[in-house]
Amino acid sequence: MISTLSVGRVLTLGVRHAELLQALAASALVFGCATPAWQSVPPGASEAELQAALGRPSEVYRLPDGSRRWLYPAPGETKWAVQIGPDGRVVSVRQMLTVEEFGMARVGEWTMQDVLVHFGKPTDSTYFPLMRRKVWSYRFEEDGVWYSTMHFYFDPDGLLVLTQVIPDFLNDS
Secondary structure, eight states, X not given: OOOHHHHHHHHHHHHHHHHHHHXXXXXXXXXXXXXXXXXXXXXXXXXXXXXXXXXXXXXXXXXXXXXXXXXXXXXXXXXXXXXXXXXXXXXXXXXXXXXXXXXXXXXXXXBHHHHHHHHOSOSEEEEETTTTEEEEEEEEEETTTEEXXXXXXXXXXXXXXXXXXXXXXXXXX
């Protein structure tokens, strides 16, 4: 048999639970609608507008066609690249540490400079003397689900000879 006291507790808990759910839903809407700074930079924006929105880039690279790539690390395992055309206007803004971007690297064609300009400075750099290989590593969140590390292996001349993705055991969360 259910007492009046038990029903009162259940109703109170139900109201508190509903209030908590409403508060969580409201905060999700607020935070979900907040636009990250990198998304607020439209194509065609000037360098001054870009710097006002994102600040100074951590890395700047000149590209053969006269355009430039500004790189910005972001919270988590991400790095944003802003492509700036020869006219000084933003062409695109995109996340660089993704499976799709890593897939653009061409074994046997790309050099250390190509990888550096495309992805920026690596998280780690190691030399394996027996293999005579330099390895650059980039940590990233693969498919938004788990943490992985992308490795680029270079021969003594700086040519990309192997790529490898492995789970990131240092960031096992």
